[in-house]
Amino acid sequence: MNSEKIIYKLDNNGDKETSLKTTANDVLAKLKNQFGHEYDVTANEFGIFDKDWSHEIKVRKGNKIGAEVGFKWEQSQPEVLTLEVDESSKMGSQITYGILLIFVAVGAYLAYNDMAPLEFLPGKKIAGGLGGLIAIIPGMIVVSIAKSLFLKNEKAQNVQLLNDVRQAVSK
Incomplete structure (x- = not known):
């Protein structure tokens, strides 16, 4: 699946771990606000903050329709948080x-x-x-x-969900 990377610039002031978690929680709130009434929006626990950090938020409807927002941060580029939106159905x-x-x-x-x-x-x-x-x-x-x-019958709805989630997290 072709996924576009969405780049977030982090605030240089303060603790990086707090900044990352705040950004992830803001994206989660945005997704719950936009998709929460029709889809299940869940996030995994925050991982250990080390040289690299990752986090996932899933937007799903039933077993066949879903999208996943993956967060990736590397210490080599401390001011950049990369988000990828991919298909993710159960x-x-x-x-x-x-x-x-x-x-x-x-x-x-x-x-x-x-x-x-x-x-x-x-x-x-x-x-x-x-x-x-x-x-x-x-x-x-x-x-x-x-x-x-x-999953052929759900393909169009999955593509639409992926586009909608990309637009929501790009803002």
């Missing part, structure tokens, strides 16, 4: 993790037990790990097909 995550877990497990099993088509991999433990990594490729193809099949 069903999409379940499809992704479920299918990929199965593919990785099968790939690791085939390679560990010297079974075709992954019998060429060396060793047991290394072969298992490499087999799991190799199996991710067809797994991602199946994930994209499954998502397009199961």
